Amino acid sequence: MTETALLSVRDLRVAYRTGGGRMVEAVRGVDFDLYPEQTLALVGESGSGKSTLGLGLLRLLPRTGHITGGEVVYRGSDPEGTDVLRMEGSRLRRWRWSEVAMVFQGAMNAFNPVLKVGDQFADTMRAHLPRQRLGKAQVRERSAESLRAVRLEPGQVLDSYPHELSGGMRQRALIALALILEPRVLVLDEPTTALDLLTQRAIVDMLQELRAERGFSMIFISHDLALASELADRVATMYAGRIIESGTTPDLFRAPRHPYTVGLIRAVPPVRAGAVEPVSIPGAPPNLAQLPPGCSFAPRCGHATDACEATDPALRTVEARPAGQPSHEAACLHWESVRLDTAPAAAQDGTPNDAPAKEVAQ
C-alpha cells in the first residue's frame, strides 16, 4: 500500500435547497482518504448523508444539491492532484467514468430502457475514448470481455433490452459497464439492496475477486454493517451528515468506540448460533433540518451527559497508526468508556421506544 491517497476529501459539505428557500446540510464536514486498492465502506441509516456524499464526490448531485464547502483532490496519473470541485464540462465528464465510476442502487434506472445493453456499452466507450477510434468489433470484444468478468453471457446480454434481464443480471451488467474503462475508483451506492440474498452473495464475492485482479479502489455505501464488513478494509460510520467513527474493519466491528456504531451492531439479530439478544437504539434518526444541539446522537445515546448537548465532538484518535494505514477514530466525548460488550444504560431498560424520538423526529 503506497502512502499517497488516491482521493482526499477534506471538510466536504453538501446542502440541499428545500421549499421555503432554506438550505439543509446533508453532509456536514467529512474528511477521508482513499488509498489505492483499498475499499472504504460508508455505513449509515437513512438520512446519514452517505448517498449524498457518494453523489457529491462525483459531482452528480441533483439540481437542488450544492457543495457548499471543502475540497476533493484526486491523484490519478498526476501526482500533484486535481481539484475535483473545480473541474468543469467535458473534463469532468471524462474523469467521471474513466477515472471514477459509480454503480447505483436501482440498476433499472441507470440503463436507458429503450436501448439494447450492447448499444449502451458502445456509447459509453465511444464517448470516453474518442481518440481510439474503436471499430465495431473492438467495441463488442471489449464489452464481451467486461461482461464475462462479471460472469454474464455476453452473447445473451448485449442483445437484450434492460427489462429482459433479471435484477441480479442488470446489476452485474451495470458493474461491467462501470468497469469497462478501467477506472481507478469504483463508487457503489447500495449496489445489492434491492437484490436477493444469493444474488447479493454472488455480487459481493465477484467484486472481491475483480478488485484483487484489477486493483481498483472502492467506496462501498451501505446500510448493512455485516455486508460492509465483508467487503471493506476500512469502515466509516456516518450519522447526521458526519463520519462519527472510522477505522479498520476489525476496529469497528470488534472494538467500536462510538455508541452509535455499538448500537448498530447490537441492533442486528444474528442468524447464526450463539445469539445475543439484539437491542434497538431508542428514538429515530434525526431530521437534518432540525438537528439537536451538540452531539447529534446525544438524544438517543445511553452515554450522553450534559457535556454532550453542549459540544459537537470532532473525531478523536482512538488508536494512531502510521500514514497509509487507517487510524481508529471516534467522535465521542466518552469513547473511552464505550465498549461493545457493556451495554449502555438506555439500551438496557426493557422497552425500546420510538417515543423519545419526539424531539428528534419532528
Added chain:
Amino acid sequence: MTAIAPGVAEPALAAPAPRTDGVWRTMVRSKSGLAGLVLVVLITGMSYLAPLFVDDHNPVDAQNRWQGPSGEHWLGTDHSGKDVLKQVVLGGQTIIYVGFLAAVITLGVAVVLGSLAAYYRGRLDSALLQLTDIVMTVPAVVLLAVVGAFFGLTTPTTLALLLGLITWPVLMRSIRAQVLSLKEREFVEAARLQDLGNMRIIFVEIVPNMAGYILINFIIAVTNAMYALVGLYVLGLAPLAGANWGIMIHQAWTYGAIYLPEGRAFILAPVCAIALFQLGLVMLTRSLEEIFNPRLSKG
C-alpha cells in the same frame, strides 16, 4: 364555442399530504398567485358589494346617447344613454354567480360519478362511460338553444344548472383516472381489510386525497362556465333581461358600438372586466398547481 369543453389540469396525484400550513404562505409568496387572488377577490367584491353602495337606478337618457367618457359618466354612455361604469360595476354578479354554481354542479357530478365508476368498475363503470360519450357528443350550443326555446332560460340558476349538466364528462373521466390509481394504494386496501364500508372509503379516504386536484379543476371549471355563459349572451341564446357583462357585449355588438369612437368604452369595459377576472383565476390556478404538485415548483 370551444370554451364549453373544460380544460383539465395536470394530475396532482403525486402530491404528498397537502401542506396545509404552507398553502397560504406559498401562495402569498408567489407573486402571480397573490395578484390572481387579489384580482378575483376585488372583482367579486365589487360585483357583490357595489349594490349596497351604488344606486342601481340607471335611467335611459335619450339626450345623452353614445357619450364619450366625461366627468359625469366616467366611461361614457351606451346606445340608450345609460351610464356604462354603473353597468360594469353592477353587471358582474350574474356572470360570477352562474360561473361558480355551474362549476360546483360540474364538479359535484364529475367527482361522484367518476369515483363510483372507478371504485366499482364493472357494469356501472361501462354504463357511466357510455353516458359521458353521449353527453359529450351532444352539441352544447344547440341543446341550449332548444332548451331555451322550450323552457326559457329565465333565471341564472337554470342557466347554471344546464351548463353544469353539460360540461361534466371530461372532468369525470379524469377524476375516474385519478381514483383508479388512488384505489390501488395500500391505505385503501387497509381500509377495505377493516371493512370500513365502500361509501366511506370512497368519500372519506380517497376523494379528500384529490383535494388539490379538485380545487384546481374547480377554478378551471369556473372560467369555462363564465366563457360559455358570456358566449350564450353574445349569441343571444340567453334572455337579455337586465344588465350584465355578457348582455353589454351583445348590445354593444348589435347597436354597432364598435363603429362609434364614443362607444368603444361600452364594448371594452365588459370585455376587460371578464378578461381581468379570468386572468386572476388562471394565475390563481398556476400557483395552486405549484403548491399541490411539487414536481412543478422549481426546487
Added chain:
Amino acid sequence: MTGEPLLSLKHVSQTFASKRGDLPAVRDVTLSVARGDVLCLVGESGCGKTTTARMAAGLAKPTAGTVEFEGADINRMDRERHRAYRKAVQFIHQDPYASLNPIRTVFATLSAPLRRHGLAKNRDEAWEQASDLLRRVELTPPANYLAKYPHQLSGGQRQRVAVARALALNPRLIIADEATSMLDVSIRVGVLRMLTRLREELDVGFVFITHDLAIARYFGAGGRIAVMYLGEVVEYGATADVIDDPRHPYTRALLSAVPDVDPGPEGRRDPGLRGVDIPSLTALPSGCTFHPRCPLFVPGTCDTAAPALRAVPGAGQEVACHVVAGKAGDPDAVGQPAGSGA
C-alpha cells in the same frame, strides 16, 4: 402446533396470467396457523410468499385449493361469518408510508374501525380506545400522537400506528408482510420486540413474511418457518430446527449467504450453488425446480420428478428434496410422475 388451526391454507395455488404466459406464483401450498402461533414465510423475491399471505388475508382468491378460517372456506362464507373473519384476521403492509392515509390523523385512522364496528359509541370512547391502542404499541403519551398526520411521524412510529390499527378490532391473527424491512436497522428490533410482546400478551397468532433469515429466527423463535422457493414450500418445521440445522440445499445456501459481522475462524462459507440466477416463473425447470442451481443435483432423479414435502430421518422438519430424503437413486422416486407433487 397448539390447538385447533385458526387459519389453514389447503393446497392453494395462484396463477397469474401475463403476456409472456401463465405465472404460477404459488403452487400447492399447505400451511396452517393456530392462536398465539407464529409462522414465518421466508424466501427470496418471487418465491410466492407475499402472494400466499395475500390469499390468507383474503386479498386474492386462490386459483386452486381453499383458505379456511375456523374450518370454513373464506371464499364461500355467508356475510356474517365473512365479517367475523375480516375482524379476526388483520394485515400489516410493508410500507408504513403508503399504508396510512396521508390526509387523516392518527386518531381518524384508529377511530374509523372502532366506530364502524360499534366498538366505540362516540368520539370520547373512540379517543379513549385509540389512546389504549397507542399505549399498546408504545407510543406514549398517546395525546402527543393522536392529532398528528403520518408525515409528522418517523418510519418506526408510522409502522407502530399501522400495528395499532390492526389491533383495533381485537384480531386473533395478524399477517405481516415484510413489516420491518423498510425501517432503519436501529429501530427494527424495537418494533419486532413489541410485536413479540403483543403475541404473548394478547395471544394473537402471526403469519410473518420476511426475506431476512435473521429476523425470521428472532421473531419466529418458538414458532415455525416455511422456506419457499419458486412458489413452493421446500422446507417446513420448527424455527430452531430449520435455521440451526437446515436440511434443504436451498435453505443451506440461503443461510450461508447471510453476511456476517464476525465470520469467525472458518471465514465465509460459499453457498456452493451451480447457478446464480433464479429461473423465470414462466419457464420453470422440470422436476425439482431447484435442480439447475442445486449442489446436490442427481441427474435422472432431480430433473424428472418433483419432490414432495416429507419428514427427514433424524430431523424435526419436513423437506422437499429427493437427495436429503434419501430417495435419490430409489427407483420408486424416479418412477413418480413429474406432476404428482405440483
